[in-house]
Amino acid sequence: MPEQIYDVIVVGTGTGGSSLAALSARAGLKTLVLEKNPRIGGACSGYEKDGFHVDFGTHLCTRGGKGAVGEVLKRVGAASRVEFVQPRKLCRITGLGLDVPLYTSARTLFKTSFRLNHQLGVTWREFPAMWRLTRDLFWMDEAKIDEWDNKTVEEFISRHSLNPGLHAHINVIMALYFVYPYWKSSAGEAIWCTKRMLESKAVSYPKGGTIMVPRVMLDAAKYFGATLLTRARVRKIMVENGAACGVELDDGRKFRGRAVVSTSSLKDTVFNLTGAGHFPDDFRERVKGLQESHNAIQIKLALDRKVIQEGSLIVLGSPGDFRPRTATIPRVHQVYEDLLAGRIPELVPLYLVVPSNFDPRLAPPGKQIVTMCTGVSLTTTKLQDPQEAWVEVMMNALRKVVPGIDKHIIWKEVVGARAIESWIGKPGGPAISTAQVPGQVAGERPAIRSPLPGLYIAGDGAGGRGVGTELAAMSALECAEILEDDFRSGRIS
Ligand SMILES: Cc1cc2nc3c(=O)[nH]c(=O)nc-3n(C[C@H](O)[C@H](O)[C@H](O)COP(=O)(O)OP(=O)(O)OC[C@H]3O[C@@H](n4cnc5c(N)ncnc54)[C@H](O)[C@@H]3O)c2cc1C
Structure with missing residues (x-):
């Protein structure tokens, strides 16, 4: 042959x-x-x-x-x-003094950004700058976006505001987008992605x-x-x-x-x-x-009833006293310095998706499946805090915003950084x-x-x-x- x-x-x-x-x-x-x-x-x-x-x-x-x-x-x-599919209650940012629901309707955008800015401690005097920032994200033309490709998100945000609450928030969003800190991520790339995401109004989950x-x-x-x-x-x-x-x-x-x-x-x-x-x-x-971007620790939870209403949550947790409203920019940086060094940082943001809220067939009738993750260093850096400690901090952050969740857990599975590395086959396990x-x-x-x-x-x-x-x-x-x-x-x- x-x-x-x-x-x-x-x-x-x-x-x-x-x-x-x-x-x-x-x-x-x-x-x-x-x-x-x-x-x-x-x-x-x-x-x-x-x-x-x-x-x-x-x-x-x-x-x-x-x-x-x-x-x-x-x-x-x-x-x-x-x-x-896209539920009306798409997401909620919650924890450490924040509680902001994000709906899919564009009509709620103004109310949402007002609420978020207020909770982050952005003052009235800074509102014109916030408006300019929002305007850039929606309407910056493509040539201008190119000019930001080789500058960082931190440089872009700092042009508008030095409010540490806002910087902490943007840092969390960049961790979701690029699984990397905002002071290292490309501003052009972030604006390109945000603009298209807002234009498409299609953040969703495949049935x-x-x-x-x-x-x-x-x-x-x-x-x-x-x-x-x-x-x-x-x-x-x-x-x-x-x-x-x-x-x-x-x-x-x-x-x-x-x-x-x-x-x-x-x-x-x-x-x-x-x-x-x-x-x-x-x-x-x-x-x-x-x-390369960093890796993640994930927890999967099977729940005996529908405990979380939203399609997804961005949960902010802290093993210490970190609050976005009272943070400083060096403290925001330190969060990622710790993470990249394998230490549990002061701010542990969870990205949580509830697949069965998008498609009920993904769980038995009346039950719920939850997946959540937080960023962690590549496996090439030894974790200084053991994985169990990270999992406990993640669970504590969740418990604060969903009290009583423990009694509804049927089973819990942890997918650590090494398991991710081994499954995707990319040494170190970078998400990107x-x-x-x-x-x-x-x-x-x-x-x-x-x-x-x-x-x-x-x-x-x-x-x-x-x-x-x-x-x-x-x-x-x-x-x-x-x-x-x-x-x-x-x-x-
Ligand atoms: C925890 C986590 C959460 C994420 N959240 C989001 C999100 O919400 N939204 C989003 O858009 N993106 C998210 N991402 C990023 C996104 O998943 C990836 O960027 C994207 O899916 C990568 O696709 P890929 O095809 O490049 O690689 P992968 O999906 O990593 O696939 C690579 C494949 O190659 C195979 N492979 C590798 N080496 C070999 C070999 N030698 N022989 C044969 N097969 C091999 C692997 O087994 C694997 O199946 C997330 C990533 C992670 C890890």
Whole structure:
């Protein structure tokens, strides 16, 4: 039998890999998708337990079916197969003196921002500055946004206000967007994401669980002829005559491909899967120096009744006496210094999603499933406070805003930083493998086409713009176009 040669081999089935597989198969390219885990989906995977559907990660899609994820689904003819849902009570920011409900209706926006500013201790005198800040987030033109790409969110906010409560709040929001501190994150990227999120009014959750997005993409890929293998860990990206030519799996199987697309992190792809020697020095140095976002600790709670009304909560907790209203900017910085050093910080924000409030079928009748997480250092930094202590601080923060929750817990599962690392396969377990910081966004984001002919990077490691899943899907859209061009022009032989 002659050896099968695929046009495209995709490593990984997260949002990036599954989107790319669907687009590539839809374009008529013979596509093989390889996933090391027994289940597909990467960070958006999920599993069943005692009648509850449990998301592997903690997710909302900032642009639902209207952004890059929606665009991929549309291009592969599967838009109607994922329903994004949005309850009226979308979110509540609560804890440490704050209590602000966020509704989906734009009409409530003024009331919400007034309430938030008031609770953060923003004075009347600062309101014109707050208005200018809001105006920028809604209406800044694209050229102006580009100018902010290489400046930090802190620089942007400081131009408007030095109110520490506001800085603490923005720091929490950036932790949700980019899983990185606001003084390191790119202002242009943050404005780009916020503007589009507000325009789309589509922050939502996919009915059936976050796994629906990669599952539908992979169903489309298979429909267009792609082959999917799970439990298929790529050990090595093979290189012949100075070009990537296929992959070798842990079990020794080899597959040849004219193009290989890795959706693991760039560091993993270059240093572990391919071998640094195949890349020019300057590229190697760049990849070595890339900043990655931090990791997370997650708790999943199965509850015996519907305890939380909102679709999601942003809970602010503190093991000490931190209050956004009385904080100082150095104290806000210290929160992340501690987190990055593996210490429990003074402010522990929880990002909590209640999937069964979006789709009641995700829990048995009358019950509720809750997923929540907080940021923690990469596994390359040893936790100075043990994981159990982090979990206790998270639970205490939750108990303060949802009193009596303990008596409704049927079971509790902890997914620590090491479990996340091992599942997504990106060393250290970064939630965003190429962090969205100045020098790593927009035109300066690592390129999808690597310097090694035949090797491409997609997902949250290269290309794209947006929050998490949007970033990965946009990167896949860009990668699919590059592949088509390279096949058409003969760049891929
Ligand atoms: C806890 C948490 C919460 C998050 N919350 C949000 C949120 O609310 N909203 C949002 O938009 N984003 C969120 N994100 C970020 C978002 O999930 C990711 O940015 C995005 O899903 C990444 O997609 P990806 O395809 O690049 O990679 P991943 O989803 O990480 O997928 C990579 C895949 O590649 C596979 N793989 C790796 N190495 C190999 C190998 N050698 N062989 C075979 N397979 C391999 C892995 O098993 C995995 O399936 C969150 C992330 C985390 C961790």
